[in-house]
Amino acid sequence: MAASTLLGLGLLAFAALIWHYGQDLPRTSELKSYRPPEVTRILARDGTPLAELFVERRTVVPISVVPNSMKLAVLAAEDANFYKHEGLNYVGILRALLVNLRSAQARQGGSTITQQVIKNVLLTPERTFARKIRELILARRIEQELTKDEILELYLNHIYFGHGRYGVEEAARYYFGKSVRDVQLAEAALLAGLVKGPSVYSPRVDLARAEERRSYVLHQLGDKGFASRTDVDAAARQKIVLAPPPEHAAELAPEVVAEVERALVAAVGPQANRGGYTVTTTIDPKLQAAARAAVRGNLDAYAARRGLIAPLKRGKGDPAPFEGAPTQGSGRIYQGVVTKADDVAGTLTVRVGTAEGVVKLERAARYNPRKLPPSQFAEIGKVVRVTFDGGDPRGGRLELALGPQSALVALDVRTAEVLAVVGSYDAVRGALNRARSARRQPASTFKPIVYSYGIHTRAFTAASILETQPAALGGKYRPDNYDESDGQAPRRLREALASSVNVAAVWTLEQLGPAKVAEWARSLGITSKLGADLSLALGAYEVTPFEMVAAFNTFAAGGTYRDPVLVRSIIGPGGQPLPLPSATPARQVMSEAEAYIMTSLLRSVVESGTAKRARSMSTPVAGKTGTSNAAKDAWFVGYSTDIACAVWTGHDDASPLGPGETGGATSLPAFMAFMQDAHKARPRTDFAAPPDGLVRVLIDTATGRLAPPGAAGAIEEVFLAGTEPTTYAEPSWSGEAPRIEWPF
Known part of the structure; x- marks a missing residue:
């Protein structure tokens, strides 16, 4: 009677203990949808790795792709009876209990794989009797709700293998340079042996110890009947061959990381922080390398001459x-x-x-x-x-x-996909990406935006005669021209743009209306704040290289504006493609004929203006130089038939670059180096033939009017149909043939 009473009381006490520690336990059903942190991989357009984002470097793989050799090696090393027990190793628990009682504290575990999953995923790793009891309760629950394969999958994807690698997939990649799908028995035994002590048994730390531990696991595989003696002996004879350790070199395109992170959050929300995504960008790895080399080479040249x-x-x-x-x-x-x-x-x-x-x-x-x-x-x-x-x-x-810093952005003209982006001399993640975030004065690279509005509204033509003397300006804002050594600035719009005449641009803006031009700039992709005053003509309001290249890309793309695109696709952790955030639809800002004239004008900058050094390039380009006051900012923005590119150079604190530093001297060389490299494998292509809606007439260079028959020095100019001059200049015959100037 007494014995039965004691037994009953004991059972009641045990039940009370289980009830007490079973309160407020995590729900084991959560493990079915549990997602540990994973690596998000950022790829170039051709699959070249660009960067990895992770809290824990882990790539989750389903149990179905893990080879038997890997599964059995882990079981042999950690829990040979895993598929036979119900989640608890009672002998191990009793042994651990005796040790813990002798030491008066929790020192030894005796854990099964099920218990290790609970410890690592559901509970804290503290060593207390209370936590151990909670672990035992949860182990039984898990075994009732999950299959053995599901538990093992959790374990294989969660455990730590050293050197910042979690899970069997990342471990296999790090140590052997292959997916876990491809590991052999000897490799699987080495990986399984790491679990006991990654810092002790890592072959990158102590090869002899790692080999000794591998031998133990192989011996266990044979003893437990998990592998034949023949296979075990063959594996034991294999030399440990490790993959080369990953290089800690600078990333190819660290500038894309922050942009991809924003795109991920926009696409999936807070879940983006859990990782496991594969993001393919538009970056061309060869062009990205060329862009970095061009920026560095140009800045090195600046440093040498200064x-x-x-x-x-x-x-x-x-x-x-x-x-x-x-x-x-x-x-x-x-x-x-x-x-x-x-x-x-x-x-x-x-x-x-x-x-x-x-x-x-x-x-x-x-x-x-x-x-x-x-x-x-x-x-x-x-x-x-x-x-x-x-x-x-x-x-x-x-x-x-x-020295100064620099930024370069290159877009595919047809799609506005970002082919390359450089935001600093050094390729360092987290550094300021000046291509996207640094707003600086665009200086004279803004003038084409002013003139394009004049062409678009038919208020001006390439032959329009512009005022070039400060006295002609109506307001108090009267800038000087950069170079008037000959005492007379060019007056035709084509010449004024090619030679970057300041007063001509300001006078043109005054005629068009600053507020209207500011609105026009917004239609071309300028989102930074612009003031509606005359200084707008000379690029006094700060913008980013991304904005400028997008605006010029509109000219290159026949008048169609597209937002620059960096992310091509996002694949979720389960392999499913995710919808990308809605992009702004492409819009036709100007007609093809208007865009053609702008390209023609910007070709003159290269042929006879401030960017003449670009005439040496093997591929035809159009573009504009820009130099802000005191040479604090130096720009070149231009394009070929295939690629639009913006380059900015300057000090972060807006210190002057020094005497003689201009857009043509300080940024154009980087543009040229990049574009030459980018077009090496491309056939030479001239700019498109003129579209409908254009007419060509001979004009008098001094007045912009029609040239009388046989007039001296007449040149051919291109006009939107209906905007060509209708009156003749005073005749001046000298017997010279008329000139036909490129570009048309």
């Missing part, structure tokens, strides 16, 4: 160093003084007013191509441009900011 390449010597031309206390603020540039060089540490100490910081020279390779030691890199007392890492002077970490 004396910014080591060794840096003190000189009379050094600016005055900053005085006072530097303030917090990301991106602030200071003129600091070199006070110390440490060749052992590889550092320069630079005083910035009342503060002092250290520059690690290994991070200044851009200015140190000869890899000089700090003592030879810069003289003590040399004034150098620096910025505080993170914008915080208290950190004492400095970065050299000797």
Whole structure:
């Protein structure tokens, strides 16, 4: 009677214990829809990897694709009776209980794979008796609600294999350079052996220990009857051959990462943070590499001609160093003084007013191509441009900011797909993408937008005579022309654009109305805020390279505007394609005839204007240079029949680039280098034949009127039908044949 009473009380106590710890437990049914964090892969248009996004580097694979060798190796190493027990290893639990009781704390587990899934997925990893009891309760529940294969799939995709790799797929890729689908028995045994201690048994840490652990797993496979002795012995004789470790080189296109993240959030919402997506972008990897090389080569050339390449010597031309206390603020540039060089540490100490910081020279390779030691890199007392890492002077970490930065964007003319995007000299994820985020004055690259509105409204033609003297401007805004060394600026619209005559552009804007031109610019894709005043003509309002290339792409695409496109497709974790956010429909902003005239005008910039150096290119291009006041911004925006490209160069703090630096000297070379590379494998194609709606007539160069028969120096000009001149200029015969000027 007493024994039965004790037994009953014991059962009641056990039931009470189970009831108590069974309250508020996670629902095991959640495991059926459980999605661990995965890797999101960003690919170029041809499948070339561009970047990976992850909280945990994991790629979930279904159990059906995991080979038996991998599954059995894990079972042999971790839980040989997995398919036989009901989630609990009672012998192991009793053994662990005895050890824990002796030590008066939870020290040993005796866990099955089911229990490990619970510990890693549903519960915290703390070692307490309460958590252990909750684990036991959940193990029984899971075994009732999930199949063994479902539990094993969770386990194989969740466990950690070292070096930041989670799950069997990422482990196989990291150690052997292949999918888990393709691992052999010897490889599977090595991977399974890692689970016990990834930091101890990793072959990249200790090859001998890894081989010893692999031998143990293979021995278990044979003993448990999971593999034949012949296969086990053959696997044991195989040498461990690892894939080359992944290179930690700069990413090809880190600028796309932030844009892809925004696109993912727009497409799937907060779930984007869980990863597991494959995003294919429009980036052409060869063109992306060419764009980076063009930007770097151009900035290196600037640094060489401005004396910014080591060794840096003190000189009379050094600016005055900053005085006072530097303030917090990301991106602030200071003129600091070199006070110390440490060749052992590889550092320069630079005083910035009342503060002092250290520059690690290994991070200044851009200015140190000869890899000089700090003592030879810069003289003590040399004034150098620096910025505080993170914008915080208290950190004492400095970065050299000797030279300017640059941005390049290239679009496919027909689709507006982004072929390449460069936002800085260095390919660093998280750095400022100046192509998208840096708004700067476009200067004279804005003039084609002004003139295109004049062509569109029929208010002006390529032969219109424009005012070029400041006195002709009605208001107080009276800028000078950049170059009037001959005392007379060109007056025809074609000439004024080619030579970038400031007053002509401002006068034209005044006639058209600044507010109307600002609205026209918005139709061409300029979304930044524009003021409705005369300074608009000279690009005084800041825009981004993306906006400028989209506007010029409209001219190249026959007058059709398309938003630049970066994401081609998004594949979800389950392999299903996801709908992309709705794009703005293409719109016909101007007629093909109007766009043809704009291309003709912009060809004159190359043939006879400020971009004449581009005449040496093997492919025909059209475009416009731009140089802001004091040469703070240098631009070239242009296009071929296939690719539109914008290049901006300037200092982040808007410091002047220096005497002689212009859009034609400072940005056009990067455009040329990129476009030459981009067109190497493309057949040479001239710009399209003129569409309907155009007429050509001979005009007098001085007046823009019809040239009298036999007139001297007459040239052929192209007009929208109905806008050609109807009156003749005064005759002036000299016996010369009329000239026909490209481009038409």
